[in-house]
Amino acid sequence: xxxxxxxxxxxxxxxxxxxxxxxxxxxxxxxxxxxxxxxxxxxxxxxxxxxxxxxxxxxxxxxxxxxxxxxxxxxxxxxxxxxxxxxxxxxxxxxxxxxxxxxxxxxxxxxxxx
Amino acid sequence: xxxxxxxxxxxxxxxxxxxxxxxxxxxxxxxxxxxxxxxxxxxxxxxxxxxxxxxxxxxxxxxxxxxxxxxxxxxxxxxxxxxxxxxxxxxxxxxxxxxxxxxxxxxxxxxx
Numbered sequence: 263x264x265x266x267x268x269x270x271x272x273x274x275x276x277x278x279x280x281x282x283x284x285x286x287x288x289x290x291x292x293x294x295x296x297x298x299x300x301x302x303x304x305x306x307x308x309x310x311x312x313x314x315x316x317x318x319x320x321x322x323x324x325x326x327x328x329x330x331x332x333x334x335x336x337x338x339x340x341x342x343x344x345x346x347x348x349x350x351x352x353x354x355x356x357x358x359x360x361x362x363x364x365x366x367x368x369x370x371x372x373x374x375x376x
Numbered sequence: 377x378x379x380x381x382x383x384x385x386x387x388x389x390x391x392x393x394x395x396x397x398x399x400x401x402x403x404x405x406x407x408x409x410x411x412x413x414x415x416x417x418x419x420x421x422x423x424x425x426x427x428x429x430x431x432x433x434x435x436x437x438x439x440x441x442x443x444x445x446x447x448x449x450x451x452x453x454x455x456x457x458x459x460x461x462x463x464x465x466x467x468x469x470x471x472x473x474x475x476x477x478x479x480x481x482x483x484x485x486x487x488x
Binding site: 293295302303304305306307310312320352356358361362363364365366367368369370 | 407408410418419420421422425427464466468474475476478479480481
């Protein structure tokens with residue numbers, strides 16, 4: 263049972279380059295999320311998809327786009343990378359039910375922008 | 377005021393002691409509360425979740441929720457050096473979404 267799989271695990275980009283981070287889950291979850299984690303800032307929500315076919319902005323969406331490709335896959339794109347986007351990126355998924363269910367995280371992508 | 381607040385620590389406890397981790401939240405509409413453990417360089421791992429006022433126990437872990445005081449805590453009994461990690465409190469955003477707001481975490485150090 264793989265859970266949430268993120269690729270790549272590490273990446274170094276130059277300022278202005280573009281990149282897509284991939285995320286797939288095999289838990290039949292409805293909702294998927296992208297977070298970034300910076301020292302002292304905690305986990306901040308970039309974008310989320312409550313269910314297949316929908317996406318919404320989170321707390322820090324500027325400079326990012328997302329695609330919910332199907333129920334399993336949710337990708338995050340940096341169109342023109344900036345040094346401020348150097349961070350660890352986590353994808354998560356959860357069932358969409360009431361009460362709110364726990365989110366399960368992938369192993370993360372460590373991204374450096376030079 | 378932050379939506380979810382935690383003391384950043386480090387909280388240092390001797391091996392075998394009880395570690396008490398605290399979290400306060402601002403949204404009275406929040407109904408779901410989660411504790412995650414995160415080892416350095418790793419991803420967050422779910423430890424406990426609680427929906428109702430009172431205590432919920434799972435092994436050495438107990439989550440406590442007081443909605444009137446907007447306070448949730450995690451107790452770790454018989455603390456082990458392997459419990460040394462950052463503990464993240466997460467609270468659902470009020471309303472119909474599944475969004476969680478995370479605290480910045482408390483670093484726990486269990487001394488052998």
